[in-house]
Amino acid sequence: MASMAAASTSLQARPRQMVTAVKCFCQGSRSNLSFTLRPLPTRLSVSCAAKPETVDKVCEVVKKQLSLKEGDQVTAATKFAELGADSLDTVEIVMGLEEAFDIEMEEDKAQAIETVEEAAELIEEILKAKA
Amino acid sequence: MAAPFTLRKIGVQPNSANLTEARRRVFDFFRAACRSIPTIMDIYNLQDVVAPSQLRFAISAQIRNNAHVTDPKVIDLLLFKGMEELTDIVDHAKQRHHIIGQYVVGEGLVQNTGSKDQGKSDFLKNFYTSNYF
Numbered sequence: 085m086a087s088m089a090a091a092s093t094s095l096q097a098r099p100r101q102m103v104t105a106v107k108c109f110c111q112g113s114r115s116n117l118s119f120t121l122r123p124l125p126t127r128l129s130v131s132c133a134a135k136p137e138t139v140d141k142v143c144e145v146v147k148k149q150l151s152l153k154e155g156d157q158v159t160a161a162t163k164f165a166e167l168g169a170d171s172l173d174t175v176e177i178v179m180g181l182e183e184a185f186d187i188e189m190e191e192d193k194a195q196a197i198e199t200v201e202e203a204a205e206l207i208e209e210i211l212k213a214k215a
Numbered sequence: 216m217a218a219p220f221t222l223r224k225i226g227v228q229p230n231s232a233n234l235t236e237a238r239r240r241v242f243d244f245f246r247a248a249c250r251s252i253p254t255i256m257d258i259y260n261l262q263d264v265v266a267p268s269q270l271r272f273a274i275s276a277q278i279r280n281n282a283h284v285t286d287p288k289v290i291d292l293l294l295f296k297g298m299e300e301l302t303d304i305v306d307h308a309k310q311r312h313h314i315i316g317q318y319v320v321g322e323g324l325v326q327n328t329g330s331k332d333q334g335k336s337d338f339l340k341n342f343y344t345s346n347y348f
Contacts, residue, residue, distance in 0.1 A: 148268070172282075175242050176275050179249040183267055191246070 138204040145180045160201040181207060231287040244294055248274050248301050255304055259311045265319045273318040
């Protein structure tokens with residue numbers, strides 16, 4: 085019990101990449117429950133459906149495609165436009181992801197992708213449908 | 216392995232209604248080209264020479280070269296020429312040194328590298344028209 089509390093506080097201290105993607109209502113509704121004795125570890129309250137490894141791989145491809153330096157932050161909620169990508173760059177990133185994950189994305193869904201997270205979710209959907 | 220992509224021989228219809236449709240056609244063309252890259256690398260044995268991402272970059276650089284065009288008809292014509300080039304390459308009508316010279320190594324064909332004169336001096340722009348300006 086004490087170790088759990090310690091683990092959760094250490095999680096709070098280290099900035100996790102997933103924290104930015106966490107929607108506030110998740111933690112808010114949890115705190116209203118009267119029988120919650122300890123704060124939930126932030127790791128579990130992520131609301132996006134994509135696995136972290138997928139998101140990481142997507143970030144890798146994006147960084148390589150846009151030639152970003154190592155220090156630039158690419159998190160799950162980053163829009164491609166913020167990183168300086170125009171629409172052709174977005175299509176190129178989608179093609180890079182198709183190659184990296186060995187999938188084929190449909191055109192209309194691919195056109196709608198704007199953030200790293202949407203890309204990761206779409207990839208997982210397709211992988212699940214393929215398996 | 217995803218099903219191999221076959222380049223269907225659909226010519227580009229020369230009647231984009233507006234810029235949005237032309238833009239959509241550009242992206243379709245780009246996707247078709249990128250999906251044919253594995254075939255191309257297979258045909259010309261480029262596995263040791265270049266990575267697919269470099270070829271994608273070369274294709275997008277060519278598209279970006281003409282990114283300033285706003286007339287849908289001109290875009291259609293450029294797409295037609297691009298489609299023609301892609302079909303030639305996929306049909307093995309070109310040879311390895313063409314691909315390497317045009318898309319892998321920096322320079323490309325000499326007549327392609329001259330960009331339309333943008334923002335050069337007015338003197339040069341008026342030079343051919345008359346002496347007095």
